[in-house]
Amino acid sequence: MAGLIGAVVGLALLSVFLWMRMRRLKKEIYSFSDLLETCLDEMILGQKLEEPGAPGDFLWDKIYGKLEQVYRIQQRQNAQSAAEKEQMKELISDISHQTKTPIANMKLYLDIMKQEAGGEERQKEFLQKMEGQTEKLDFLLQSMVKMSRLETGVIEIRQRPDYLKPTLGRAVAAVVPKAEKKNIRLSVECGDALQVSHDRKWTEEALFNILDNGVKYTPEGGTIDVFVSAQEFFVKISIRDSGKGIAAGRQAAVFQRFYREPEVHDQEGIGVGLYLARKIITLQRGYIQVQSQEGQGADFQVYLPYDREKSQFRETFQL
The missing domain is CATH 1.10.287 (Helix Hairpins)
Structure with a gap:
């Protein structure tokens, strides 16, 4: 008899425990769903995602961490979209x-x-x-x-290891007719075996724009000299003209879209060549800088990423 009573009491206690457990679990599920709904509402409205009193269990921490990642991605995409709309x-x-x-x-x-x-x-x-x-x-x-x-990003820059001299040669050849009309002397120094990862078509476009700019603002009988040198991490392409030069306060502005120097508005052009050149080189993880003084010409220096060891390995392998 005592054993039977003990069994009944045990079953009763187990039932109470299970009922309390189920009630607690149900409460946690409701709390979890409320928290999830609150976070999702904040994401839909674009509001800052803040943890509204999390229950402190592992599952919620994991889910909330994922929601934070999704929110950050959403914010970055929204910012990028807004920037693109502003550019347009x-x-x-x-x-x-x-x-x-x-x-x-x-x-x-x-x-x-x-x-x-x-x-x-x-x-x-x-x-x-x-x-x-x-x-x-x-x-x-x-x-x-x-x-x-x-x-x-409609046009994709495709960088491939290739010889630089043919790319530079095509850009120079395109400005020769204009240079000959003004009796401008062009000289180019570039190693035949120098290889660098670049997009041939768009790099040629960038170099042509800089060369064309030099021909445009170099007087009759002037010079444009192109020097190419391999450095530790970059290949440097220096395009130096004997033109009018650029004042120090205007050197950053020459790369802006539609910028033209005040004193050259009688010259042909619309002021997009240098802007496009910088954009193209930047998309190839390079950069352009200019060194100039008024009345002493300008030196536009193009830097493209360069891996000396890989380049030397390719040259040896091909030989």
């Missing part, structure tokens, strides 16, 4: 501003041609001016497309 707004504003002048000029020339009777030579003059404005507009829009694609 600036680009659209720049397009609107920069296209006004050539379009207005073309309309003006058309109006004058309509009003003037006869004057075939005069009409030819205006047609030539309109052709020049059309070419400027076309160049501007092409530059805008390149900028927007580079900035938004």
Whole structure:
């Protein structure tokens, strides 16, 4: 009899324990779901994620840690999206501003041609001016497309180990006709076996833009010298001209989009070449700097990442 009573009491105690355990578990589940819902609501609203009195168990700590990671990723993506939208707004504003002048000029020339009777030579003059404005507009829009694609990542820079001299040679060849018209002497020093990881097409574009800028602002009979040297961690491409030079206070500004020096507004150009060059080199983990003094020319120095040991190994293996 005593054994039976003990068994009944034991079962009763077990039932009470299980009931209390279930009640506690149910309470923890409700608390957990409330905490999870609060955190998710904060994430949806974009509010700062704060732990609202966590129960202190391992599962919640683990889940909350994951939620924090998701929240940080979401915030980074939102910030990146906002930055891209701001860039696009600036680009659209720049397009609107920069296209006004050539379009207005073309309309003006058309109006004058309509009003003037006869004057075939005069009409030819205006047609030539309109052709020049059309070419400027076309160049501007092409530059805008390149900028927007580079900035938004539509165009992917593909760096591969390759000889640098052919890339540099194509860029130099593209500016030779303009240089010959101004009797500017071009010289290039670059080792035949020098290899560096770079995107041939876009690196050529960047170097051409710097060279073209040098030809544009170097006077008749001037010089442009290109020197390439391999350093410990970078290959340095120095493009030195004998042009008008750049004041110290303006040297950072020359890489800004649409920047043009005040005293050269009569020269052709829209001020995007150096901006594009820096963007292209930066996307290849390199950088550009300029050293200059007024009246003493400018030295644009392009630095591309370089691994001397790997380059020497490739040269030996190929030989």
